[in-house]
Amino acid sequence: MEVVILPGGRQIASVAADAIQALLKRKADAVLGLATGSSPLPIYDELVQRYEQGLLDFSRVQGFLLDEYVGLEPGHPESYREVIRRDFTGRVNFAPENVHGPDGSASDIPAACRAYEDAIRDGGGVDLQLLGLGTDGHIGFNEPGSSLASRTRIKTLIEQTRRDNARFFHGLADVPHHVLTQGLGTILESRHAILVATGAQKAQAVHDLVEGPLAAVCPASVLQLHPHASILIDEAAASSLKLADYYRHSYDHKPAWQEL
Template structure:
């Protein structure tokens, strides 16, 4: 796991976009894993600007969204399919047919989850997966206690996550109780994972994921087992790390040609 500490959200977004751009330059038909929430939004903004200004090409890209609420009606503005469309895919030249997410409206949820897993596998797997981080250490909607080997499935949200997401809805009562999410085992199969965390409210979760034990109580800690995981932090999110100076030293001395 590589931990990179940067001054703020803009350099984090630029560095993550650099990694995605480098991937698309060498593999134009790359498969991207797209997360929602507030953390990846600056990355999507940066990528959209690179498309508009420099012609960064997404025409052959395929993408899979990380998770979805269960039961929201089609077109609901907070359905993650709509968020990804609004914030990113409508702003670049990726075909809507090439963007797929878990089906939160399916009548047969287990079958829909299996179909989604099959689609990722048929696409050749995810080349680069973007992740945010919950204040309780969740990634995707894999709440504390999730199996470290889990696959795409239905999950019940804990109240802290519902409270955290209530800002996107009119009230807490409108936040669904159930979601579909890629499992931790699914996420681990992505060839490169980039997790973004900013703000002091994420500091304890960051310490647990990077320096604590690999344990279901902090689902993100499973990334310690990933062969190519990158954690991008601002100073506030890194404030509880015991090895922060080591991470800074390591990154400052890293050859720039190496990338992330």
């Protein structure tokens, strides 16, 4: 695990976009794992800017969403397939048929989860997975207590998450109670995972992820087992790390040839 402490969101977005640009340079048909939420938005904006400058081509790239609400009709403005289209894929030359997500409107949810796992495998696996971090340490919708070996499955949202998301709907009553999410075991199979966290409210979760024990109470701590995980955080999110000075020193003295 590499912990990179940067001044702010702009610098984090640039470093993450550099990694994606380097990946697409060597593999034009790469598979990206796409997260929704506020954390990756600056990264998507940076990628769009580079695309508009002619530096990136997404025409052959495949994208797999981390999660999706259960019960929203196809095309619902708050379905994550629509959100990712607005935030990223619809702003670049990403082919719509190359954007995949778990089917939250399926009549057979377990079968839909198995089909999504199969689709990721048949697509060659995720080359680079973007992740945000919840204040309780969740990644995707793997809430505390999730199995560290879990696969794509249905999860029940905690009420705080529903209340947090009510602003995107017409009110709390319209927020689904369930989601489909890639499991922690699924995320671990990505070849490179980049987790982004900013702000003092994420400091405890970042500490538990990086320096705490491997434990289901902090689902993101499973990234301690990942062979290539990059944790990109700002100074506020790094404020509880005991080894922050070491992480800064390590990044400042990386060999020039070593990428993220």
